[in-house]
Amino acid sequence: xxLSQKMNAxxxxxxxxxxxxxxxxxxxxxxxxxxxxxxxGLAWGFFFTPDDYRQGSTVKIIYLHVPSAMLxxxxxxxxxxxxxxxxVRRHHVSALAARAAAPIGATMTVIALLxxxxxxxxxxxTWWAWDPRLTSFLILFLFYLGYIALWEAIEDPExxxxxxxxxxxxxxxxxxxxxxxxxxxxxxxxxxxxxxxxKEEHVADVFYYxxxxxxxxxILLFIALVLYRTGTEIRARRIRALMARERVAA
Amino acid sequence: MIALLLRDLKLSLRAxxxxxxxxxxxxxxxxxxxxxxxxxxxLLATIAPGVLWLGALLACLLSLDRLLALDWEDGSLDLxxxxxxxxxxxxxxxxxxxxxxxxxxxxxxxxxxxxLLNLPAPGYGWLVVSLILGTPALSVIGTFGxxxxxxxxxxxxxxxxxVLPLYVPTLIFGxxxxxxxxxxxxxxxxxxxxxxxxxxxIALLPFASATVLRINLx
Numbered sequence: 001x002x003l004s005q006k007m008n009a010x011x012x013x014x015x016x017x018x019x020x021x022x023x024x025x026x027x028x029x030x031x032x033x034x035x036x037x038x039x040x041g042l043a044w045g046f047f048f049t050p051d052d053y054r055q056g057s058t059v060k061i062i063y064l065h066v067p068s069a070m071l072x073x074x075x076x077x078x079x080x081x082x083x084x085x086x087x088v089r090r091h092h093v094s095a096l097a098a099r100a101a102a103p104i105g106a107t108m109t110v111i112a113l114l115x116x117x118x119x120x121x122x123x124x125x126t127w128w129a130w131d132p133r134l135t136s137f138l139i140l141f142l143f144y145l146g147y148i149a150l151w152e153a154i155e156d157p158e159x160x161x162x163x164x165x166x167x168x169x170x171x172x173x174x175x176x177x178x179x180x181x182x183x184x185x186x187x188x189x190x191x192x193x194x195x196x197x198x199k200e201e202h203v204a205d206v207f208y209y210x211x212x213x214x215x216x217x218x219i220l221l222f223i224a225l226v227l228y229r230t231g232t233e234i235r236a237r238r239i240r241a242l243m244a245r246e247r248v249a250a
Numbered sequence: 251m252i253a254l255l256l257r258d259l260k261l262s263l264r265a266x267x268x269x270x271x272x273x274x275x276x277x278x279x280x281x282x283x284x285x286x287x288x289x290x291x292x293l294l295a296t297i298a299p300g301v302l303w304l305g306a307l308l309a310c311l312l313s314l315d316r317l318l319a320l321d322w323e324d325g326s327l328d329l330x331x332x333x334x335x336x337x338x339x340x341x342x343x344x345x346x347x348x349x350x351x352x353x354x355x356x357x358x359x360x361x362x363x364x365x366l367l368n369l370p371a372p373g374y375g376w377l378v379v380s381l382i383l384g385t386p387a388l389s390v391i392g393t394f395g396x397x398x399x400x401x402x403x404x405x406x407x408x409x410x411x412x413v414l415p416l417y418v419p420t421l422i423f424g425x426x427x428x429x430x431x432x433x434x435x436x437x438x439x440x441x442x443x444x445x446x447x448x449x450x451x452i453a454l455l456p457f458a459s460a461t462v463l464r465i466n467l468x
Contacts, residue, residue: 142415149411153402162465163398167412170394170458174416177447181419184443185426 014091016234023227030227034220041214049206061119063211067218069112072140075105075222079147080172083165093230095161096237098168099151100229104222106144113137132182139178143171157237251335251343258347261320272309272352273359279305280363291368298367299377299428305363306356306381307388307417313352314392314413315399315406317344318463322400331467337460345386345393345456353385369432376431380444384424387448390455391416397463419447 013019045063052059079098086095116134117127128134150167154160283301284294321327330340360381361374369377395413399405423444430437 139415139418142411146408146412146415149408150398153399153405153408159401159465159468163462166458166462166465167398170455171416174419177419178415178422181422181443184440185422 011089011091014089014093016093019093020231020234023231027224027227030220030224034217034224037213037217037220039217041210041212041217045207045210045214049210052207055123058119058122059207061115062207063214065112065115065119066211067215068108068115069137070215071218071222072105072108072112072137075101075108076140076143076168076172076175078226079105079168083168086161087165092161092237093234095165096233097226097230098164099161100233101226102144102148102151104225104229106141106148108222109137109141109144113141130186132179132186135182135186136175136179139182140175143175147171251339254330254335254340254343255347258344259350262347262351272313273355275312276305276309276356276359277363279308280366283367294368295370295432298364298369299373299432300425301367302360302363302369302377303380303384303421303425303428306353306360306385307421309356310352310385310388310392311410311413311417313348314396315409317348317393317396318400319396319405327400327463328467331464337463338456341393341397341459341463342390342452342456345390345459348393349386349389353381353389357381357385370434372434373428373432376437377428380424380427380431380441383427383441383444383448384420387420387451388417390451390459391420394455394459394462397459397466400463401466420444420451423447 013022042063046060049060051057079101082094082098082101085091086098113134116137120129121127147164147167150164151160154163280301283297287293287297318327321330331337333340357378360377361369364374364377392413395409395416398412399409402408423440426440427437427444430440
């Protein structure tokens with residue numbers, strides 16, 4: 001298949017009916033593989049890896065902390081892409097996917113912040129420090145709250161989709177700006193990246209492989225949740241349309 | 251454009267409440283700070299630049315929900331949208347009017363309130379400079395928030411939730427200029443960053459504000 005054909009295959013899912021039919025078929029596989037990967041990743045990480053020589057067993061919270069932090073950022077990125085698709089091509093499924101992803105991203109941000117605090121207490125001697133990474137995650141959480149609140153506040157679905165999409169784009173620019181502003185404002189306590197593709201900087205192999213499995217599990221869980229919630233949003237909108245039609249008929 | 255600016259200025263001067271309210275709020279916030287943290291002058295001197303910046307920011311936020319809501323209610327926003335002046339120009343003028351009626355008085359009042367908070371002597375100039383450069387960005391970002399929430403009945407609280415995270419970079423660099431200035435340190439880097447943010451925001455954000463206003467007026 002050429003690229004344009006592939007794109008056409010993707011756009012077919014802009015049809016809500018096709019989207020629902022396909023997601024219903026693939027969802028069980030996503031749920032099952034997410035469950036397997038998370039159970040294997042966490043069990044492997046928690047029970048079959050050695051304690052770190054300095055951090056002891058507290059290091060094992062990494063299997064929750066790193067995947068949730070990655071998804072917190074990537075969920076916003078996904079919302080940015082789907083918002084752009086909505087603004088350009090007016091596919092309702094795309095806007096609803098952005099709406100469906102926001103609470104998941106917010107939850108991931110909270111998980112990352114909480115596990116970070118629990119990890120930070122024994123390691124840094126404090127639950128919270130105004131470290132750039134911690135601070136920018138808190139700001140990211142505020143962006144999620146504003147985005148979700150705007151969706152909830154507007155009644156007309158099309159207006160809501162348009163306004164939240166613009167907010168998502170403007171918010172992305174400001175979120176990146178804040179990230180660098182915060183960097184400038186305070187020196188960090190947080191360690192560098194745990195994983196990277198090009199450098200040899202990442203964590204030791206014993207921790208690395210279970211972490212990868214755990215990350216894969218979180219990503220699969222995220223995909224399953226987004227598909228599921230998008231389906232719910234589509235059905236909720238259908239119900240609203242049907243009820244409106246009945247009211248007109250009555 | 252100038253007619254619109256004059257109209258907005260007259261309205262905010264004569265309609266009462268809007269003009270002095272931001273200033274009064276700024277004064278009250280500054281007065282309350284020593285009550286909450288204690289009257290030690292050394293402590294006040296260290297936190298003075300940050301408190302003044304935060305006070306100015308909140309005072310700016312206070313008047314945002316009036317920025318477009320009144321014109322929305324009486325329908326003059328619809329007239330402005332169909333006028334030959336592009337909507338981008340309209341929101342820029344609205345932001346400018348908001349800055350003249352809210353931002354500029356805050357800048358002028360800040361040194362006086364600095365005395366109350368025992369701001370160190372070298373800090374006054376830098377405080378005024380940072381506020382002059384930073385408050386226009388606050389007005390423009392606030393206009394974007396006001397345009398987003400203009401159609402909502404109880405948009406005020408939501409407006410704060412949307413706008414405050416967007417204020418973070420401006421606040422960081424603005425307060426940093428004032429803080430470093432008061433401590434007698436080098437201020438060039440945050441000053442350049444603050445000017446850059448203000449310039450970019452003034453140049454680009456009116457397009458986003460006009461877009462969301464068009465969606466709301468649909």
